[in-house]
Amino acid sequence: MKNEQYVCLVCGFNMVGYYPDECPFCGAARENFITSEECSARYKVISAPVNDKVSRLNSQPALGIEHAAYRIETGEGSCWIDCPSSFDASLKPADTIIFTHHHFLGASNLYRDLFEAEVRIHQEDSAHQSARRFSFDVTFSTNFVQQGIEAFHVNGHTAGFTFYIFDDILFICDYVFLDGNALKYNPFGPVNRTIAGGHRIREILSNRQLSKVCGYNYVIEYGDWKKRFDNKPLYSGF
Numbered sequence: 001m002k003n004e005q006y007v008c009l010v011c012g013f014n015m016v017g018y019y020p021d022e023c024p025f026c027g028a029a030r031e032n033f034i035t036s037e038e039c040s041a042r043y044k045v046i047s048a049p050v051n052d053k054v055s056r057l058n059s060q061p062a063l064g065i066e067h068a069a070y071r072i073e074t075g076e077g078s079c080w081i082d083c084p085s086s087f088d089a090s091l092k093p094a095d096t097i098i099f100t101h102h103h104f105l106g107a108s109n110l111y112r113d114l115f116e117a118e119v120r121i122h123q124e125d126s127a128h129q130s131a132r133r134f135s136f137d138v139t140f141s142t143n144f145v146q147q148g149i150e151a152f153h154v155n156g157h158t159a160g161f162t163f164y165i166f167d168d169i170l171f172i173c174d175y176v177f178l179d180g181n182a183l184k185y186n187p188f189g190p191v192n193r194t195i196a197g198g199h200r201i202r203e204i205l206s207n208r209q210l211s212k213v214c215g216y217n218y219v220i221e222y223g224d225w226k227k228r229f230d231n232k233p234l235y236s237g238f
């Protein structure tokens with residue numbers, strides 16, 4: 001099939017141009033895959049406002065463990081932080097798609113073509129096996145500021161993990177999970193580097209006045225999140 005692409009319903013991973021027996025990301029069996037076209041027919045991407053410049057994007061109905069993506073109207077073009085797994089051609093175009101890391105690249109190859117968007121990811125994560133079939137226009141290796149979005153490379157959960165701050169909003173993706181009244185480090189990565197990266201995040205955030213945190217499946221008040229983060233997130237595997 002030309003342009004074949006499959007989506008894993010367990011994790012949302014897009015398999016671009018191949019049809020493996022198991023999902024290369026989560027290991028689910030082939031019975032859990034649907035074509036990208038079928039995915040677009042079954043799932044829409046809905047947008048929920050975070051504030052007047054930022055909105056959250058999620059597939060609806062929920063698509064496995066897909067992580068939220070966020071859209072920012074920067075004033076110098078629109079930017080997505082991360083990308084939905086389902087391809088919904090009715091979404092407003094974005095000029096740029098910037099990734100926190102290589103885990104949830106979603107249907108970024110299709111959105112890149114549709115929007116003629118520039119896709120950015122840290123160089124270390126662009127080289128990862130699961131990112132091989134995706135196209136990146138810019139691979140960065142240092143911190144940067146683009147369209148008012150500040151990028152901070154952490155090298156924790158993944159080697160290229162990068163978090164972002166825009167205005168008073170922190171985009172942290174899945175570095176930490178909400179866990180009752182606490183936070184828990186993401187256990188799917190190297191333990192020592194994840195915890196050391198947490199210390200660097202804490203340093204970067206000291207003296208920052210922020211209002212909200214946009215995470216992989218939550219948006220919460222920064223004060224609440226920071227209190228939990230300062231209490232040292234736990235690290236426990238599953």
Ligand SMILES: [Zn+2]
Pocket residue numbers: 008009010011012013023024025026027028
């Ligand atoms: Zn999967």
Ligand SMILES: [Zn+2]
Pocket residue numbers: 101103157174186
């Ligand atoms: Zn991750």
